[in-house]
Amino acid sequence: MSLKTRIKTIDLINSKQSFEFNQSGNLDIKFGCNFTDAKNGIGYESNSKIEYNILTFNMSINFDYQAECGRCLSVDSFDSKNSRDFSLNLDAENDYELDLESEFIDFEPFISEMIIEKLELNYLCNTNCKGLCPDCGVNMNKNKCNHDEKKLKESPFSSLSQLDL
Numbered sequence: 440m441s442l443k444t445r446i447k448t449i450d451l452i453n454s455k456q457s458f459e460f461n462q463s464g465n466l467d468i469k470f471g472c473n474f475t476d477a478k479n480g481i482g483y484e485s486n487s488k489i490e491y492n493i494l495t496f497n498m499s500i501n502f503d504y505q506a507e508c509g510r511c512l513s514v515d516s517f518d519s520k521n522s523r524d525f526s527l528n529l530d531a532e533n534d535y536e537l538d539l540e541s542e543f544i545d546f547e548p549f550i551s552e553m554i555i556e557k558l559e560l561n562y563l564c565n566t567n568c569k570g571l572c573p574d575c576g577v578n579m580n581k582n583k584c585n586h587d588e589k590k591l592k593e594s595p596f597s598s599l600s601q602l603d604l
């Protein structure tokens with residue numbers, strides 16, 4: 440189920456206390472080698488209010504994501520969390536294009552931002568990852584291929600590899 444991220448602005452304006460809104464679901468995000476998809480869950484807890492045209496809310500998120508190694512393309516799964524307080528003047532221009540006329544306050548851009556903040560653009564499964572063989576594409580962490588050995592023998596250092604050091 441896709442993540443619900445919208446609250447009616449009028450509900451927030453009319454609410455005397457802060458408005459609790461907790462949801463979980465899926466949200467598609469791609470950032471560098473990282474992605475979330477239908478398999479990955481995102482949950483959040485929020486408390487928000489609008490007072491004197493200022494929207495304030497706190498947001499705590501938990502999320503699962505996958506990252507593809509930049510060298511061997513293997514995919515690993517992770518979970519992470521983040522929390523932040525936001526304060527936004529709805530009377531002034533803001534990055535989220537929200538104002539008092541907006542029908543909904545949509546948390547999606549805030550949640551995306553908080554997820555991306557926790558991701559690394561480039562991911563390596565291991566700093567020593569050997570990557571894929573440029574000739575046959577085999578994952579060299581798991582397999583060796585014959586032409587590698589041939590190349591080794593042809594290399595000027597091949598005599599070294601035959602020594603028992």
Ligand SMILES: [Zn+2]
Nearest residue numbers: 508511564568
């Ligand atoms: Zn790798």
Ligand SMILES: [Zn+2]
Nearest residue numbers: 572574575584
């Ligand atoms: Zn190969």
